[in-house]
Amino acid sequence: xxxxxxxxxxxxxxxxxxxxxxxxxxxxxxxxxxxxxxxxxxxxxxxxxxxxxxxxxxxxxxxxxxxxxxxxxxxxxxxxxxxxxxxxxxxxxxxxxxxxxxxxxxxxxxxxxxxxxxxxxxxxxxxxxxxxxxxxxxxxxxxxxxxxxxxxxxxxxxxxxxxxxxxxxxxxxxxxxxx
Numbered sequence: 001x002x003x004x005x006x007x008x009x010x011x012x013x014x015x016x017x018x019x020x021x022x023x024x025x026x027x028x029x030x031x032x033x034x035x036x037x038x039x040x041x042x043x044x045x046x047x048x049x050x051x052x053x054x055x056x057x058x059x060x061x062x063x064x065x066x067x068x069x070x071x072x073x074x075x076x077x078x079x080x081x082x083x084x085x086x087x088x089x090x091x092x093x094x095x096x097x098x099x100x101x102x103x104x105x106x107x108x109x110x111x112x113x114x115x116x117x118x119x120x121x122x123x124x125x126x127x128x129x130x131x132x133x134x135x136x137x138x139x140x141x142x143x144x145x146x147x148x149x150x151x152x153x154x155x156x157x158x159x160x161x162x163x164x165x166x167x168x169x170x171x172x173x174x175x176x177x178x179x
Contacts, residue, residue, distance in 0.1 A: 003033035013151040038141035048152035107134040131176040
């Protein structure tokens with residue numbers, strides 16, 4: 001018998017002063033049986049960084065041909081393709097052909113650094129790719145609960161995360177920005 005996804009009901013408050021986006025979202029996230037709490041929460045953080053009324057979670061690990069998040073225009077064309085993790089370079093190139101902008105969110109400490117070292121030359125050649133590294137996500141993973149209420153305050157590209165268990169800061173590193 002196949003394992004089922006675990007459902008998380010999350011109330012997210014976003015105050016993004018860099019983009020002047022202030023909104024509350026009630027989200028339902030499915031955590032794939034092979035997904036860690038850390039990856040689930042990095043997907044949530046990626047949502048907060050690019051939050052928009054038309055930004056949706058994809059099928060992620062369940063579907064090879066879909067991103068973790070995507071934003072489409074009214075015609076169905078993909079405006080933004082967001083993936084979390086350490087993908088194969090071919091996957092990013094393929095996404096570049098399907099979307100106006102591709103965002104790759106790396107996490108995993110030293111492993112993410114090694115991925116960037118190996119792929120940075122190829123990524124620099126892709127005009128529509130943004131690569132963000134989240135060097136420390138352990139506290140984010142520790143915040144994961146199935147009935148979570150969490151706030152993200154973003155200012156000057158720094159993220160203050162607040163939830164019932166406390167608060168902490170995350171300092172993402174923009175390794176490459178789309179031109």
